[in-house]
Amino acid sequence: MSQTLFEGPIFRVERFEIELPNGKTVVRDAVRHPGAVVILPLLDDGRILLIRNFREVVRKWLHEIPAGTLEPGEHPDDAAPRELEEETGHRAERLAKLTEFLATPGMCDERMYAYLAEGLEPTAQNLDEGECIDVVPTPLDEALEMVRDGRIEDAKTIATLLYYDRFVRERR
Numbered sequence: 001m002s003q004t005l006f007e008g009p010i011f012r013v014e015r016f017e018i019e020l021p022n023g024k025t026v027v028r029d030a031v032r033h034p035g036a037v038v039i040l041p042l043l044d045d046g047r048i049l050l051i052r053n054f055r056e057v058v059r060k061w062l063h064e065i066p067a068g069t070l071e072p073g074e075h076p077d078d079a080a081p082r083e084l085e086e087e088t089g090h091r092a093e094r095l096a097k098l099t100e101f102l103a104t105p106g107m108c109d110e111r112m113y114a115y116l117a118e119g120l121e122p123t124a125q126n127l128d129e130g131e132c133i134d135v136v137p138t139p140l141d142e143a144l145e146m147v148r149d150g151r152i153e154d155a156k157t158i159a160t161l162l163y164y165d166r167f168v169r170e171r172r
Helices: 076-088 140-148 155-171
Strands: 002-007 012-019 025-032 036-041 047-055 060-064 067-069 090-102 111-122 133-139
Touching: 036 047, 036 076, 036 090, 036 155, 047 076, 047 140, 060 155, 067 076, 076 090, 076 111, 076 133, 090 155, 111 155, 133 140, 140 155
Parallel strands: 036 111
Antiparallel strands: 002 012, 012 025, 036 067, 047 060, 047 133, 090 111
16 A cells, blocks of 8 residues: 655655565555755865855754765666756766765655765856855864764764764875
8 A cells, every 4th residue: 555645746655565574454644755966076185165055944954964865767877967056056077976974864864875075166156046055165063063062963963974984085
């Protein structure tokens, strides 16, 4: 059994029945999401491009790295450069996938694809209507300190920064 409770332009909410591995049957609600990309833009001087993004749902400005929802049928490799330029006004000479992860698997099937962007060249921001985004070049170590002290609250930003710091940065 599956029933769509809500369908919007980006995601839908579905109620479904599932048999668990222990044999019990339960009813759950889930957000069905097309997926998204998240980009860690690294400047040649070692700073990263954080964005200061007004998030209406939590009614506050958040420090994040750029990200965006996949368009229908769009491959993450195509979405990452698009979102980077739209949100930061930069193009990348090199874009490499770092990892992918589930954002909130207890309620949503959104898969996020994280990329490292290097060789950045300034262009111009091309924000979607309703986006309020400031670009904030930030030393990587300061961004990591912002994670530690709670100034960065966004999970995709935390996951991508820590992944880069632990598994990529130390090997360069």
